[in-house]
Amino acid sequence: MADHFWISHFLWLVPVVPLLAAGMLSVSGNSRRNRAVILTLGAQILSFILASLLFITVIRAQGGTEEVVRLAVNFTWFEFGDTALRLGLLLDPLNAAMLVMVTFIGLLICIFSVGYMSRDPNFTRFFAFLSLFSAAMLGLLVSNSLLLLFICWELVGLASYLLIGFWYQKPSAAAAAQKAFITTRIGDLGFFLGMIWLYRETGTLLFYDGGAGLLEQAALHGLATGTTIGGLALSTATALLLFCGAMGKSGQFPLHVWLPDAMEGPTPVSALIHAATMVAAGVFLVARAFPLFAATAGPDTVATALIAVTWVGAFTALFAACIAVAQTDIKRILAYSTVSQLGFMMIALGVGGVAAAIFHLIAHAFFKALLFLGAGSVIHGCHDEQDIRKMGGLRRFMPATFATYAIGMMALAGFPFFFSGFWSKEEILHLAQGWPASPIPFYLALAGTFLTAFYMTRQMVYVFFGNYRADQASSEKASESRPHESPPIMTVPLTVLAAGAVLLGLVATPAWPWFHHFIEGGAATLEFGKLFTAGTLGLMLLSIVLVAAGVGAAWFLYARTSLGTAERDPLERKRPGLYRALAQRLYVDEFYDATVIRFHHAAGRAADALDRFVWHGLVMAVSGFSVLLSRASQAVDRRFFNRGFDTGCETLRTSGGRVSRWHTGNIQTYLAYIGAGLVLLIVFFAWIQQA
Amino acid sequence: MLTLEFFLIISAALFSLGFAAVLTRRNVIMILIGIELMLSSANLNFIAFWRFGPDPDALTGVLFVLFSIAVAAAEAAVGLALIILIYRHFKSTNTFNFSLLNG
Amino acid sequence: MSTTAAFIAYSVLTLVTLGAALAAVSLRNIVHCGLSLALAFVGVAGFYILLGAEFVGFIQLLVYVGAVAVLIMFVILLTRPDGDPQPFTFDRLRRALPGLGIALAVFLVITISIRTSESLRAGAPDDAGVSIEALGHKLVTSHLLPLQITGVLLTAALIGAVLFAMKEDNN
C-alpha cells in the first residue's frame, strides 16, 4: 500500500503552497501586479497538479475494491500536561474529489479575476486574500482532526470576511463582511462546543487514528450509547452542535442571512467563496462527520441528528427558492439559489446519501461558479450594473457569455440528460423519496425544483432577452454605454466551466454510478438497464415535468410582457402581497434587527449602565460615607441653629451677631480661644479637686 | 536628684513657647515652627513618663515617640508642601493675607 | 551617671533648649528662627539621651534635625519671605499681647499643676536602659500593625506632599 502513497507525503503541500503565496503577497507592495499574478496562479496550478495526482492515486488504490481507501498522517501539535494534542492530515476519496474541484475552480476563478480586477488599485491584496482563502479551504479538506478542521474553518471565515469587505470604502460592504463573520460565528460557537464536548467524551479529536479515532467504531459506539440532557444520545447532541457550524457556513435557515449580503464582495469572490467552495464547507463537514451523525441509526431506525439535517435542508431549499423568485439583483438571485441548493445537499446528507450530496456539491460548484462568473461578465459588460430590470437583450451583445450562462442555468434548473445538475438532483430526489422518516422533505424538494426552474428562467428572460433597457432609461449616447463582451481572459474560464458542468454528469448517472462507488467503496459497472427501472424512470419523468412547468410558467409570465425598472414585476401585478414579502426576503433580517440585535444593544447598554451607575455608584457610596455623615451633621446643625432663630429670641440674635464677630477667619484667633479654654478647664478641674 | 517634674516643666515651657509662636506670629512658617516645638514637648513628656513610670521595660513611651516622630515627619512634609502651595497661590506667607475662613 | 553630672547636664540642656526655643519663636529674621529651631531639637534630643532613651534621641537627631529642620529651612528659602524682617514696633507688640498672655497662662496653669502634684516627685528607677533589640522585636511583633500603618501614612504623605507641591500644568 505504501508505494501507492508516495504522493501522500506531499499532502501537506496542497494547502501550504497557496499559504506561502499569500504570505509573500501580503508583505509585498501594491504595485507588484505581475508578481502577484505569477505567484497566485503558480501556487494554484501547483496545488491543482498535486490534487490531481492525489486523486489519481486514490482511484488507483481504490481499484474497484469494496474497501474505502483512507490514509491518515497524524502528528503532535503540542503537549499540555501529560496529554499530547494531535492533529493530522487525511486522504480519502471524499476529500480527494473535493481537492480537485476546489483547486480547479479556484484556478479558473483566479484567471478570471486577473481580468475582472485589472483596474482595482488593491490588485495585489486581492490575490493575497484569494490565496489565503485557497490555503484555508484546502487545509480544511485535508485535515484529519476536528481541531485542525475548525482552525481552517475559521480561517476560511476570515478570508471570506476580508474579501466581502474588500471594497471597504463602501459602508454596505463593510457591514456585510461584519454580518457574515458574526453570523457564521454564531454557528461556530455550536461547532466549538460540539468539538470540546467530543474531546471530553472521547479524548481525541482525530477522525481516523488506527481504530482510536473519533469516527471509528470504538468511539462511535461509546457516543451512541451514552446519553445526555433530554435523553439525547451523546453522538446526536454533539452532531447537532457541529451541524450548527455547518448551518452558519452553508447558509442554512435561520443563519442564511449573511450569504445574500456577502454579494457585496467582488464577483469572483462571490463565485469562488460564496457559491462554489466555502459555503460547501458545511456540507463537507457533515459528510466528513457523517458516521457521527449516523451513529444512532439502527437497521430500521433513522438517526435523530440526520432527521434534523434533512428538515433544515428541505426547509431551506424551498424557503430560499421562494425568495429568489422576487429578487432583482442578479447576484442576489444567485445567492438565494445557492442557499437553496445547499439545502438540497443537506437533504441528501440527511437521507444518507453522502455520495449524492458530494456529487451535487461538486456539480453545483461548477455551474454556480459558471453562473457567478457569467454574472460578473454581465456586470462588467453593463458598467457595474447589477439590477436585472435595467438589462435585457444582452444575448446580442455578449454571445459567449450568453451561451455559457445558458448552460449554467440549464444545469442549475435541472434540464434533463445532458447536464450534471439533472443527474445530481435526480439522485437526491430519489433518495429523499425513499426516506423512511417522512415523505414531506421529498415534496418540499420537488417544490424547490419547480421554483429553481422558474426563477432561473425569469432571470434569463430579464437579462438576455427583450431589449436593452438601460438605453431607454438613461441616456442618448447609446453607442458608448452599449454593453460589450468581456475579454478572453474572462470568457475562457467560462467556457471551461461550462464544459465541466456538462461533462461531469457522465460519472454519476444511475447507469454508471462511478462517483457513488468512488466515495462509498465498491466497483462501478456500466448498466444502461438501471436507467429504466420503474422507480428511477418515474421520478425522472416527474422531475422533467416539474422543470418544464417551471420554465414554462416563467416564460409565460415574463417573456411576453414588457419589463423594466418602471414597470412592476409581472408576478407583483398578480400577487402584490406575496411578491412584496418575498422581495423583502420574508422579513428575516427585519426580525433579527428587531429581536437579536436590539437585544444585544440593549444588553450592552444595560451592562454599561450597571457599571456606571450601580457598581460605580456603590463604590462612590462607600467611599463617600464619611462625607455623607458630615453633611448630615451639618444639616442637623443648621436646622437646630435656624430653629433657634425662628423662635424669635431677639437677645439670642444679637448675641449671636456678637459671637459671629469672633469668627475672624484667623486660625490663630481660634487657637487663642482654645488656649484660653485650656486654662479655664485646668482651673476648673483644680477647683473641683479643692471642692 | 532629677525628678519627673523637672522634665515636665521643661516640656511645659517648650509647649508654651511653641503655643505663643502659633498665636502671635503672622508667618505660616513660624506657625509651623511653633507646632514642631509643641510636638517635641509632647514627645519629651512621653519619654519622661516612661522613664519615671512604673514599668520602663514595657517600652511603651519609647515606641509611642517613635511613631510620633514618624507622624511628625509626615506632618511636616505635608505642612510644608501646603505652605508652598499657599505661597504659590497668595504670593505670601502671612496669615493676614489669607483669612478665607472669615465668618 | 552621677547625680551631680546629671544635674549639670540637665541645666545645660535646659538653657540650650529653652534659649533656642525662645529664639526660634521670637527672632524677627525667619532664617535665624529656623536655625534656632534646629538647635532646640538638638536640645530635646539631649534630654532623650539624658533620660536613657538613646535610640529615640538619635532618631530625633536624624528626623528632626536632619530632615524636618532642613526641610523647614528649604521652605523658608523657597518662599522668600515678604521683604526684610519688619521692625519691632509697639503696635505689633500690643497686637501680640493677648496671645502672649494666653500662652503664659497656659504655662502657669500647667506648671502650677505639676508643682502641686505629689506623685510627680518620684525619682527614676535605676537601670532603665533601652535595648534596641527589644525595641525592634516589639516593633515587628506586638506593634506590627501600627508599624504598617505608619508606613502607609508615610507613603500617603509622600505622595500628598509631591502632589501638593507639584506644579499643575493644566488649570
Next chain:
Amino acid sequence: MTHFPLLSLLIVIPLAGAVVTALTPSTRAGLGRQVALGFSFVSLALALVLWIRFDSATGTMQLVERFSWIPALNADYHLGLDGLSLLLVLLTGIITPFALAAPAPAARNRNIYFALVLALQGMVFGAFLSLNFIQWFLFWELSLIPAFLLIRLWGGPVRSAAAYQFFVYTLAGSIAMLVGFLAIFLATGLFDFIALAELGRNGELTAALGDRFSFNMAPETLGLLVAGGIFLGLAVKVPVFPFHTWLPEAYTQAPTGVSMILTGLLSKMGVYGFLRILLPIFPEQVQAMQTPLLLLAVATIVFSALAALAQTDLKRILAYSSINHLGYCLLGIFAVATVIDPGAGNNSGREAALSGVFLQVFNHGLTAAALFCFVGLIEARSGGLRGLDDFGGLRKVAPVLCGLMGISLFSSLGLPGLNGFVGEFLIFKGTFALTGWAAVLALPGLLITAVFLLRILNRVFSGPLNANWTGLPDLSFRERMTVAPAVALMFFIGIYPAPLLELFNQTVIVTIQLLP
C-alpha cells in the same frame, strides 16, 4: 546557594536603570528613552538567559535564593523560578521595551516617565519571583506608586480622579489581603508560600486558624473569611466583576505605554496571585465556593463584553475587552479547583484548563499591550481623538497600521492561527470537561467579543475616508519596528505554541498534583 543570584539581578537591573534614566540629561532629546530601552533590553536578555538556564523537565522551584531577612517574622528573602514565574518574567521582559518604545507623552520630564516605567518593571519582576508573602506584598504595593504617579502626572484630562480611584481601590483590596495574611501568620507563624501551600493541602491551615482564633466561628468559616480577604485583594487587581470599575477609567486616562503595562503586566499580577496563592494555599475554600466563583468569572466575561459593546471610546472598549479576556483566565482557574475523584486518575481536563490559563496570561498580555499601542499610535496622529466615530476609512491612508492592528484585533477575538485561540481553546476544553455549565454560560462572551472588535474594524478602518484624516501618515519605520515583534510573536505562538507549553508543562503537572 552557590549559583550567581540571577533572580536578584533581574530585579536590580530595571531599578538601576530607573536611576540612570532619571539622571540622564534631558537636553538631548530621545536620550532618556534610549537609555531606558537599553536597560529593558538587558533585562529581556537576562530573562532569556533564565529560560536557557531553566530546566523545564522539573516543576519545582529553581535558581532559588534564600536568606534570612526578618527572623522575627519568619520572613525570608526568598526568590525562586518555576514555569509560571518564568513565563511571566518573559512576558514582563517583552512588554516593557514594547511599552517604552510606544508613543510617550510629549510633556516635559520625559526621562522621569521612562524611569518610572523601569521602576515599575523592577517591582513587577519582584512580585513574580518572590516566594514569601512579606516580600511579595512589598513589591505588589510598591508597584502601585510608580503606576499611580505615571497615571497622575502624564495621564489624560481626568487623570487625577482615575489615578486616585486606581490607587485607593487597589490599596483597599490590599488591606483586606494583608489582614488575611496576618491572620494566617498569627495562626501558623509562616509567611512562606510553599510552606503554606503544604499546610493548605493537608487542611492543617484551617485547623490552625481554628485553634488560634475562635470568634464563635467554625474553623471552616474562618478559613473562608481569610481566603475571602485574600480573594478581595487579588480580585481588585485582576479585576473580577464587580470590582472592576476602576479599570476602564485608569486604562483610559493612562498614557499609552502605561496602559500597556497596566493591562499587560499589572493585571497579570492578580492572576499570578490567584495561581500562586489562592489556589495552592486555599484549595478547600476555593472548592467550597466554586460555584459562586465560577458565576463571578462568567459574569466578568459576559458583562464586560456587553459593556464593551456600549462604549465609543477605543481605549474603553479595549479596557473592557481586557477584563473580558482575563475572565477566561479566572474561569479556567476556578474550574481547575473542581474536586476530582482520585481514583479516576485522569487529570487531562485540569491540565488543559491550567495550561490554557497560563497561555492566556501570556497571550493576553501580548495582544492587549499591542492593541493599546496601536490606539496610542492612532491617538498620536489624530491629536488625542480616539472615538469610534471620529474616524472611518483609515485603511486607505494607513494600510500598514490598519493591517497590523487588524491582525491584533483578530488575535484578541481568538482567531485560530493567532495566539489568542490556543489558550482559549484549552481553557474551554478544560472548563467544559470539569464544569460544563460554566463553559457553556461563558460561550456567548466569545461571540460578543467578536462583535465589538469587528465594530472597531468596521467603523475606524472601513467606510469612506473621513475628510479630516486624508493626510494621516502611515506607520514610520521606527513604529513598524515597535509593533512588528509583537505581531510576529502572535503568529508564532498561534502556529507553534509548543515551546511555551513545554516551558511550563511540568509546573502545570506539579501544581495539579498538589491540588487535593
